[in-house]
Amino acid sequence: MPKVTDEHRTARRSQIVEAARRCVIAQGFHKTTMADVIKESGLSAGAVYSYFKSKEELVAAIADEALGSVDQVFRAILASAEPVTPVNALRTALEYVVTAAEGPEGDVTRVGVQAWAEALHNEAIYATASSKYALLRGYFVDVADRAKADGTIAADADSQQVAQVLFGLIPGFVLQRLILGDVTPAGYTAGLAALIR
Amino acid sequence: MPKVTDEHRTARRSQIVEAARRCVIAQGFHKTTMADVIKESGLSAGAVYSYFKSKEELVAAIADEALGSVDQVFRAILASAEPVTPVNALRTALEYVVTAAEGPEGDVTRVGVQAWAEALHNEAIYATASSKYALLRGYFVDVADRAKADGTIAADADSQQVAQVLFGLIPGFVLQRLILGDVTPAGYTAGLAALIR
């Protein structure tokens, strides 16, 4: 019984998180009520509360997912054998962002932006954001190191600083995409390439 | 009577906005209640509501300010006679951001991040954000044009794309500053400079 129950529990949990995410994408964390999530998930109030003991916990779960989703892909792609220049790394990251944003789950980047705001006043989400972003930015340190190694950038450059910039370009892209709506991975990458040379 | 009254009204309005901003910086838009603002402002409920007819309107006013405050400075500085390279423009912008963030009013960038999230589900704030950010990014188009003119970047570069990148670096800085806490205008600028050559 344990295994079946476990799968069942996992499926249920996902069902709730996905429903909640849909609500949050559509209305944001605060306009989304537990009643909305309950209705959207098709479960009962009691059921939802047996998986998440408060709205805060559920919100944290959604935020975690949204903030962390990039990670897996990053690891795979940036750790590949291909020549990973800063520009390529950025493009890959942005392309993933757009793919995720246009996926069938709805635009996860909207949840991400919500999470940024939430992190400022919510310990748990702050902690998640800090650690996930530190991790993510770490990949760009690798990228910077490689770039120094192959002479793409100066050997005495500070890889941390370069990583800050490369990583920092991503929120800027996400925000412009959502609020100004006129950026593309290709164009944005071209902009960076133009600056670099 | 008009003049005194007008000044008075303006002062009162500021008194409210400032109180509200303090609350929002401390707790975010949603945890801030009108009662908080009323208490913090030292006025009565009725008085506050005679200046802002709803919480939404007050929130919009704070968001407007937070999103727009950069503008004035930008105009002055970027339009100066000094040689304005992309790197210099960015540094100036970031220095302003940090100055504002560390000002006596409290860290306005926190309000800015709140506003990003809010813009996704609030027409009025979305409109403000769109227009202010389009304007702001416009300054970087000028910067890019100058850079093309003096050979800092390739003459056939797309100024819009370059501006997207330069402008995009700012939210990335703000976010890292708030969530990772380890970025400085100097370091971030150095990172960009290292990438550029």
Added chain:
Amino acid sequence: MPKVTDEHRTARRSQIVEAARRCVIAQGFHKTTMADVIKESGLSAGAVYSYFKSKEELVAAIADEALGSVDQVFRAILASAEPVTPVNALRTALEYVVTAAEGPEGDVTRVGVQAWAEALHNEAIYATASSKYALLRGYFVDVADRAKADGTIAADADSQQVAQVLFGLIPGFVLQRLILGDVTPAGYTAGLAALIR
């Protein structure tokens, strides 16, 4: 100074009552706020409150007027030398009601209906309504007496009861006019005439 001031005061008072009546006709007693009355009257809050020391007092003044306005006309007309049969008396009364209702002041009968409701929970208005309606109904006792005298109705009829019926027909007319909108003095009177013979 007294006289001028007195006229002035009377004029001001009327100005307020008329403004208030317009508001009440449009929105009812309860949706009408003192702010509405103040704006409509063109005076200041202080001025309005120097004539009526509370909303209740102002409301009472409007109700008084609305409940009592019929009286003057009644006295004049019913006390005339003409042959005043029950049917004629009713018609005259209804014609006056319609005239007043269609007057330039707006439909006063709407205020009357408000006053009925208000009288149930407002001592002052209840007192006014009782006395005005007792007075008004009194005229119909006269009418009944005359009718008994000239054989229009049985000599042993109870004039009070007849007056109750004749007077009672008026609210019924007012209400049907406002809510069903299809009654006229002529038709209603014809209905009574048909019943009588």
Added chain:
Amino acid sequence: MPKVTDEHRTARRSQIVEAARRCVIAQGFHKTTMADVIKESGLSAGAVYSYFKSKEELVAAIADEALGSVDQVFRAILASAEPVTPVNALRTALEYVVTAAEGPEGDVTRVGVQAWAEALHNEAIYATASSKYALLRGYFVDVADRAKADGTIAADADSQQVAQVLFGLIPGFVLQRLILGDVTPAGYTAGLAALIR
């Protein structure tokens, strides 16, 4: 579960409406606060709001009931086989009114008068009042037709007009009963009878 739940829901709803009616009878629509209704009903705010989504909706429900309650009885009684003369019909109606008014539920006619006033500025209540009163008055058209048939009134009388008068006598009775307090079905009916002959 459906059946129990349904009965339960109906009972709860009645519990709320009855509590609200008691409040309205005692204080009128506007002085009655939701807090009053909540306390009087013995339920919680949330419970009350799960049955009526606003005070307006609850008020409309009470008004509906008050305006419509006569109907059922009318239908039964006026449609009976007994000889239904205008005078008898009126008496029956008035007796029902008094019975209802003196019932254990409290004086519903007070709610009715409130509803008249409310109908003037509330679409929903206006609609209810119009349709219920049109219906009610319709019964008196039948009465008039019968009276024409058996010669009680002239064959060429306009039944609509006669119905307007007969129906119109009721509000007049209700109002005099509440405000002057000296009418009885018997006396009022006698007054009409005296006029008729």
Added chain:
DNA sequence: TATGAATGAGGATTCATTCAT
């Protein structure tokens, strides 16, 4: 005296969470 800005108690409504069935 006249003004109208300010007051603040009071009212309607929401919603995260619980727990009896």
Added chain:
DNA sequence: CATGAATGAATCCTCATTCAT
């Protein structure tokens, strides 16, 4: 175990009235 009705504290907002200028 699951359900979803019920809870009630918390929140936004209004408006009659006052009083400093």
